[in-house]
Amino acid sequence: xxxxxxxxxxxxxxxxxxxxxxxxxxxxxxxxxxxxxxxxxxxxxxxxxxxxxxxxxxxxxxxxxxxxxxxxxxxxxxxxxxxxxxxxxxxxxxxxxxxxxxxxxxxxxxxxxxxxxxxxxxxxxxxxxxxxxxxxxxxxxxxxxxxxxxxxxxxxxxxxxxxxxxxxxxxxxxx
Numbered sequence: 265x266x267x268x269x270x271x272x273x274x275x276x277x278x279x280x281x282x283x284x285x286x287x288x289x290x291x292x293x294x295x296x297x298x299x300x301x302x303x304x305x306x307x308x309x310x311x312x313x314x315x316x317x318x319x320x321x322x323x324x325x326x327x328x329x330x331x332x333x334x335x336x337x338x339x340x341x342x343x344x345x346x347x348x349x350x351x352x353x354x355x356x357x358x359x360x361x362x363x364x365x366x367x368x369x370x371x372x373x374x375x376x377x378x379x380x381x382x383x384x385x386x387x388x389x390x391x392x393x394x395x396x397x398x399x400x401x402x403x404x405x406x407x408x409x410x411x412x413x414x415x416x417x418x419x420x421x422x423x424x425x426x427x428x429x430x431x432x433x434x435x436x437x438x439x
Contacts, residue, residue, distance in 0.1 A: 329341055341390050387401065
């Protein structure tokens with residue numbers, strides 16, 4: 265795979281997966297139950313549901329698909345219903361510490377997987393039924409984007425939770 269402008273190598277991706285994991289763990293460790301289970305609006309995820317989604321996306325979509333690519337020649341990926349999987353997981357009612365531990369264990373395994381990738385692995389790929397051909401390099405970069413998208417979501421939930429309690433200090437914000 266020719267590395268274009270902005271492309272990262274596996275060790276760099278592993279370091280960024282680690283830093284996102286540390287940030288997620290730090291954020292969730294400091295939050296009370298009332299915040300991690302709070303839904304900003306009907307139908308939107310609480311922080312624990314966003315974490316459960318990260319777990320499933322890592323297991324099924326990122327590390328899972330990379331393992332498939334390394335084990336098979338041009339595998340055909342299965343799509344998965346993220347909303348239904350999330351509903352079945354029932355993460356909002358799960359123990360926050362146990363869920364965070366599940367994420368941390370999985371993330372540590374994923375980092376080891378990514379650190380073990382060779383440059384020649386980056387161009388290997390498989391076929392997704394919706395988006396077409398995906399290479400390992402594509403998945404690595406989307407993984408970083410996806411992590412940060414849901415970390416922003418978690419932080420936005422905290423911001424929305426505290427907003428009503430800010431009183432006149434709301435005037436300092438542009439929300």
